Every structure is written in structure tokens, then in C-alpha cells.
Amino acid sequence: MRRFELVIFDWDGTLMDSVGRIVSSMQSAAIQVGRAVPEADAVRNIVGLSLQEALPRLFGPLDELGYQQLLQAYRQQYVHDDPTPTPLFTGVASTLHQLAERGHLLAVATGKARAGLDRVLAETGFSQLFHASRGADEARSKPDPMMLEQLLAQLNVPLEQAVMVGDSCYDMEMAANLGMARIGVDWGVHAAPILKRFTPLAVISSMDELLALV
Template structure:
């Protein structure tokens, strides 16, 4: 059995760690927020494992005994740190916009499935001017958190496409598992959170190191991969 790129009509991107190099700021902001909330400061490794989840699920994963009051305070501190105070850069990964443009030239629809809140994605779109590339988006407050396939199923329903007509691009096990459960082919990118060893556990059609390498794969429509 082979996976053929020419059959794909929709390419769905995760955002943090896949399109945007925001992992460092997420880790720093979460650690500072925990400190300000008088909670045990999680390790960088622990924080990286929750990237892609909704904040509610991320908080309960990192801090299982969180009270409602602590949850609210942690949310306020984290948002303030990530949006306003933390100076850690969050550039787009090299080749992101070139990839989007090339796929649109190939008449592919693009979508985003992200653990970001809607306000966060809207803010990034306003800052980067990238919104026009995407036919639709789903955020953490639009659907059940990854790795539940809900946001992908919503995207498929909206675009009226079948799972085999879509392709998910992500950097975490949450992305790969979500796509696997939705029956959508997937490609892992190792420049974010998880490496090839983790991503390969979810039977991706390919694992790449960066977006230029991904573009070379996705702009060869006659190319087929064994699956």
C-alpha cells in the first residue's frame, strides 16, 4: 500500500513547534507562571510534553492537585508572561511562508489545528499576516483537546473531505495520535518537541527535520511513500 501526495487536497498544520518556533517561550512562561503561583516549577522536559494540549489539560497534567483558585491565577500569570513579559523570541520556522505559498499554488487547501486559544491564533495572524493562506482553523476553545480527533473531524466536515484526502503536519505525539485516530495520514517534523523515535510510533508517512525538507516532499505530487 502506498500514500500518494497527488490525492491530498487539504494540508493541516499544527502551529507551536511546527510552524512557529515558540517552544522556548512556552517553557519559560510556564515555569515563571508556576513560580508566581507558588507551585512546584516543572522541568523544561515536562513542559514540552504538554505543548499542543489545551491549557486546561496542560495545567492538570503538570499540576494534578491544582485548586480552582490556583488554576485561575496560573492562567493569568501564564497569559501575561507569554503575551507581554517573556522576551524569548518566537520566530516562524525557516521556510514556513514559502511552503504555504507553494501548496496554495498547487491548489491545496490549508488549515490549522492548534492547542492555542482562538485569541492567541488571531493575535499571531495579525502579527504575521498569514491568515489568508488558511481556509479554516480550529483552536483549543473550538474543540476537544488533542489528542482527541475532534478538531480534525470538524475540519473534515467543514471542507467536505474524507480523511484520506487530508494530511496532518505536526511536531508532537499529540498531533500524530490525533491524526491517527481521525484516520488522516500524517508527517512528523522533528524541529519542535519530539524527535523521530517518538513521532515514528504513530506510523507517519514520513518524518522530516525541517520545513524546507517538508516542502521538497510536498511539492512532488507524483511521489508515493510506502505505508
């Protein structure tokens, strides 16, 4: 029996092992535009935020020109130049298909912009698997719950019938800010002790564990 009608997933660090490419792309972008190169841990810690929120956290206050230079350099690196692989985590495809077969609605709430999200949905063949999605340029950045509010409204699902699944404190805080149930995964950017600060239903160590919780 389904516990939740709607399961909402973060993307980077939750479904796709893309954090390594995010880190190396951001560092290469900094070099390209002549900025101080951020430490890997600093970049990891902004994964999940919109770039509009993330870039000033990494590089300090930016005027519009500086922001656009970093933004374009990062996107060029991530999409075209950086060779770091971005595979799906183990068990993601099979778990998503099992959830769909059980009748769950599936959605994505991500720090990616719409163009980037559409690209990875097409590349993974998941475009038809998710019933709705929101990118960072379509709502306020996590941990503001606007993405979740929009998804609930679009799919006509009551709050108590939805759960958020993510790897970062921003995912957990976003759900907590709305009073939505949440499940952390421990293979992404933030470790279990950080995720547990936001009282998730559980912090799981494999996608298989998710099936028993939702």
C-alpha cells in the same frame, strides 16, 4: 499533482519556534503564583495540549481558583512579559505560499486558544492564507480527533484527501485516531523515534521536504 487536497498544520513547534517562550512563561507563571517550578522537559512535553489538559499534568490536581491563577499568569507572561523570540521556522512562509499556489487547502489545528491563534495569524500575516483553523477552546484537546473532524466538515474534504503535519506525539496520535494520514517534523518537541510510533508517512527535517509528500 496533488496527493492531498487539505494540509492541516499544528502551530507551536511546527510552524513557529515558540516552545522556548512557552517553557519560560510557564516557569515564570509558577513562580508568580507560588507553585513548584516545572522542569523544562516537563513543560516541553505538554506543548500541543490544551491548557485545561496541560496545567494539571504539570502541577497536579487544581481547583478552579488555582487553575485560573495559573492560566492568567501564564497568558500574561506569554503575551506580554516574556521576551523570548518566537520566529517562524526556516522555510515555513515560502512552503505555505507554494502549497497555496499549488491549490492545496490549508488549515491549523493547535493547542492554542482562539484568541492566541488569531493573534499569531495576524502577526505573521497568515490570516488569509489558511482556509480554516481550530483552537483548543473550540474542540476537545488533542489527541482527540474532534478538531480534525470539524475541519474536514467545514471544508467538505474527505478523510483520505487530508494530511496532518505536526511535531508532537499528540498531533500524530490525533490523526491516527481518525485514520488520517500524518507527517511528523523533527524540529519540535518530540524526536523522530517518538513520532514514528504512530506510523507517519514520513518524519521530515525541513519544510522543503513537505512539498514532495503532499
